Amino acid sequence: GQQVQQSPASLVLQEGENAELQCNFSSTATQLQWFYQSPGGSLVSLLSNPSGTKHTGRLTSTTVTKERRSSLHISSSQTTDSGTYLCAIGTGANTGKLTFGHGTILRVHP
């Protein structure tokens, strides 16, 4: 079945540094979504980016569909960015089923 690999598994930054998170997947994806999960568990959609580059605030996602990879760049990290970042892909068909990676745990220190 579809596999989603995220790297690094964890990342520690000082406030103000940039972060680069990677997502690689085993099959062609028609949907790719990045999520943020807070330490308390709530899940928030950050970006939907099946191809190309998208920006929102300090976040930039670049997906290269042919190479089956996506990245999430966080600029000028803040302590409130700490949490887990999840990548999820959908592989077509109208079910919309998502397969999730295990996430990157980000800790930003003041």
Add this chain to the structure above:
Amino acid sequence: EAAVTQSPRNKVTVTGGNVTLSCRQTNSHNYMYWYRQDTGHGLRLIHYSYGAGNLQIGDVPDGYKATRTTQEDFFLLLELASPSQTSLYFCASRRGDSYEQYFGPGTRLTVL
């Protein structure tokens, strides 16, 4: 943005107990999904539905039933709960013409 709510937010039950988790979305989305999240496994799809009265089996359906009573409401039923079903459960919804999913706040279930 879509509004997806879940209740209860936390639930503790005993082995063999009956549990119903509720999900409501208020944006008339066609599709609704139930996921569970466990350490080491990430989020996995239990059941999903593309409309009232419809039910589709996901990737980890054993031990779970689901029912979509209306466009807005999707329920997950554990009729004989087991400790292996201790998990964080998420509900999500999406429009039929978009792949983007919107998630609820989650329900933390503990089966003793």
